[in-house]
Amino acid sequence: MHVLLIGLGNMGKKYLSKLEEMGKLPVLCDRDPNKAVGSYPFYCHFEEVKEPVKAVIVAVDPVEHVRLAKFFLESGASVLLEKPPALSKREFMEIYHYPTLYISEIESFSSCLDYFPKDVEEVHIERLGRGRGYLSPLWDLAWHDLYLLQLFFKDLQITSLKVGDVWHLEGRADGVPFSIKTAWEHPNPSRRWLINRGSLILDFAKEEVWKEGRLIHKESRDKLRLMVESFLSGNFDHRSKDRALKNLELLESLKAIDIS
Structure with a gap:
């Protein structure tokens, strides 16, 4: 086979x-x-x-x-x-x-997720890419952050979206405010979560975790290989399609809000 x-x-x-x-x-x-x-x-x-x-x-x-x-x-x-x-x-x-x-949920294989705190007041996310995708920065890039948020929160809602060179989405996750800045072809690529006013930073690009300005974790991890191995071994998370369904519902909900 x-x-x-x-x-x-x-x-x-x-x-x-x-x-x-x-x-x-x-x-x-x-x-x-x-x-x-x-x-x-x-x-x-x-x-x-x-x-x-x-x-x-x-x-x-x-x-x-x-x-x-x-x-x-x-x-x-x-x-x-x-x-x-x-x-x-x-x-x-x-x-x-x-x-x-x-x-596909490549970021779910990041070691940074082990450091997500129990007490969260706010989450600000940067998902700024080098290249271009198929649909939009929201569908191609911020998609990752929406499925990751589902790993920690049950109820996600998008409340606003501003479209420009950098798209700015805001919402609430179990009542906790979050925002996502996302863009294609950005001069300063970034894949970071800044939690509780930046006191904790999860850097998914570098696989680093910073707490109060101090590096507390760094790992060289091949997330794509881990995902492929998980798929071929039959150990991939069956709930990935449930999170994808929720992502589609969230993105389609944007039709009902004011986009500026």
Whole structure:
């Protein structure tokens, strides 16, 4: 049985690198025939894959996510779907019920999460990226922070959104105020949570934790490899699709609030 990787763009190449490090010999699929790699079996059309497939990683334009995932879920394969998994809650519900569906949550493998405090007064989040994504900074970048917040809080609500070069979202998590600043192609990339007026900083880019201005934790951690290993071993968190569903509900709720 084989691992099938669909999509050899920026994220797909990163997945391929991890599979190679792990000694896996994947089957590859991409619309562009020029993206064939070495001697790996390669297809331009996923319906033509001949090898028996037990696990599928989908890293393509989100417009194609549900269609591709559904094809392989119906055959009984496990599917790891890049975020966002769909463009709407309604679309996502077409595949939500499959027990072997998992949604990418790379930041949930961060060591920083072990330092999230019990007593939280406020959380200010910076999710500022170098490159561009498919949809918007909110859907492509802040998505990470919305599923992470769900690990610690039950009730998330978005109360306002300001759109500009840097998008600024505000909300409440179990009554605790939080904000997310997010942007594409930012001159100062950052993936940090500043908790309780910055007295505690979780730096997801550097895997560092700072408390009262002092570095208390630093770790070199390959989060992508850990996620792929978890998926292929069958230990991936089944609740990832529940958090994805909640994310879609939150993002769709923006239609009902004033966006300035």
